[in-house]
Amino acid sequence: MADTRRRMRERKRLRSRRIRAVLAGGLVFGVGATMTLAAWNDSEYASSTFTAGRFDIVGATDGATFSSHATAGAAAALSFAVAPTAMVPGTTTYALFSVKTANPSAAGTLQLTAGTPGGTGLATYLTYGVRLVPTAATPSQSCTAATYGAASGASSVIVADGSALTVGGAATTSVPQVVAANGGNQLNYCVAVTLPTTAVNAAQGLTMTQTWQIQGTSS
Template sequence: MADTRRGMREGKRLRSRRIRALLAGGLVFGVGATMTLAAWNDSEYGSATFTAGRFDIVGATDGTTFSSHPVGTPATLSFSTPFNAMAPGNTVYALFSVRTANPSVAGTLQLSVTSTAGTGLGTYLRYGVRSIAGTTCNGTTYSAGTAVVPDNSTMATGGTGTQAVAANGGTTVNYCIAVTLPATADNGAQGLTAIQTWQVAGTSS
């Protein structure tokens, strides 16, 4: 009887050791399963800085010396003689060159009339504007140019089209302006004056 009880106790201890061993093994297996989920990581990033450009146009009356002429301080155009003593049938010419400054983005130009003042000669005068290839503005180069304002327009007439200018002063638009006192002008035009102001408006593109 005693041997039987002793055998039963030893069997219980053996089973207990086996259960503990299995539990310990399960814990080890659990740790091993968790470790297999780990991974190395790496990333790549990209960034950029954005800056707004500028748009600025400048003009020159000689095709060479460019500067800004804001409202209220227009450039003085150099018309050919006899702009200050015109007689019926006379036509006088003047150059006005416009381009973008450096730096500046590209854009387009449009010529318009700001005002016609003076003592009334403006009502007699007629004019036209053409864009020309070079900076020599006279009857010959004017005739070969591209119309911006039609010939024989009143002094209040502006251009309807636009002219492209490249960025950073890359291209120049040379406006050749021809102003005529028609041969039909009567004696009432004598001694009168006209003060004409044009505007070249630029728009970035």
């Protein structure tokens, strides 16, 4: 009888241990599930749209009325102080060509290049030079013998006096040929063409045509 009671007590103790073990396992599992549910999520996003800008330069022969002359066929006709049809030995004539950026446009740098002269041969005898000059109170008067002579600093000389008509401008001067964005400033190129005193009789009646290009590069 005593043995029977002892065995029953042993069975109860074993059953109690198993229940506690199961409960303990359940508690561990329950904690793991709770931690997984607590892992909340959130995100941040960023995006942008890009549009290319524009670079556009325009020119004027009077220092004030600017428009586009984008091809040699649409070149602006320079207005020389002395009519090119009346040149004699010792004559120098001046013409203005002003350049700036359009609005809107990015900023940029400029460089003058010379085309191949046409006509019947007068280019052989002519020489020229180009200088940057300030804008006068009356823009059309920015390029004269006086303003050309005053702009003698190294930063102003684009083409040296006495150059052949085929010579282009320097890519850089001590002051870069920079035009600001959106028409913020203008550069005035004063072109001086000379028929030297040494021109021989054979130059009489000859003609010359020339096209200069101001090439702009965005910066």
